[in-house]
Amino acid sequence: MSKGVLLFCFDTLETKYHKILERCVSLVKKNLGVPVTVVTDHKTYKKMAPMGFVNYKLIEPERGNKFLGKDWHNCDRHMAYELSPYETTMVLDIDYFCYTDDLAQYFDTKYDFLVSDKAYDLSNGKILDFGKYSIVTMVWATVLVFRKTAKAKRIFDTVKYVKSYYPYFLDLYRINSRNFRNDYAFGIALQQINGFIGYEKLPLALPTLPRHCEIQQINDSGLVWKHNDRVGSVAGQDVHVLNKELANV
């Protein structure tokens, strides 16, 4: 049975996402040991450094979404099912760095679709709580694991449906942020398609460094961050870095 990691990467005017991708691919290859497919556009592809054997799918990203006033090309993840060449796929955000092989074992499971609904803030040791910003449980679409099954296909079809009527769902679920977020689109889709009674999840809280943490150093074994004149570090632990200035470190 084929298995691999699927990554989406599109540079914007403000952020060189391909720089983040290069680190991510290197860690995936080293620690997860599975094939990698990168979904990107021609402009970003031309800037990427050689990363060894990587499968590329070139598409034109959907534009128009913004985050904090900057372009944010994140609207294509609903196509992961169609774009993935693998029977079991792990979709990762390119700013999720696999410093361990922890995620590798999720390829060896028989669940149709898995996602985590918890994230853990490495800067203060607490679970990140987004409950107050909506009345739907937000999932972290940072790490998705799915198999090519009818059930997984239905979930992705529902995400497409939610995306088509996203402003309506924002109002229905009283979601605070007005831009498109995969975390909410998948959370809503999973709730709707599963009859509002819960769904299967990844049993882990994703280790996350919030946007306010400035990355000082990064290498193949970990990273160092700074926040309010305090310095912290992570080594031998996966980490999702939200500060996109990471591309310039």
Added chain:
Amino acid sequence: MDISELKKQSDLSYDIAVAKRNALERAHSRQVVAYREHLFRADPQTICLVSTLKQQQQSFCILDTNNNPVEIDDPEDFLSVLISRNQESLNAYSKIYKTFSKKAK
């Protein structure tokens, strides 16, 4: 103790507490085990449950992390996987914990 020393000690305690929680979270994450295509936690509850059931019968059902029933027909092998992963994660935590103890002195 003057205020600067108090702040220094307080900051140090906070840093140690956060680092300790991060290390513990890392251990919990490492305790997730994929076995026979299902996910389990290699925590004390699961280990005790499997150990107890194993004494009664050689094949039994338990629930995975998503409450799906899974038949375990080789309890010896499963228990060994659980204990191995549990101890691996706690040994790693223990090493980091020792560095906290040194810093706190």
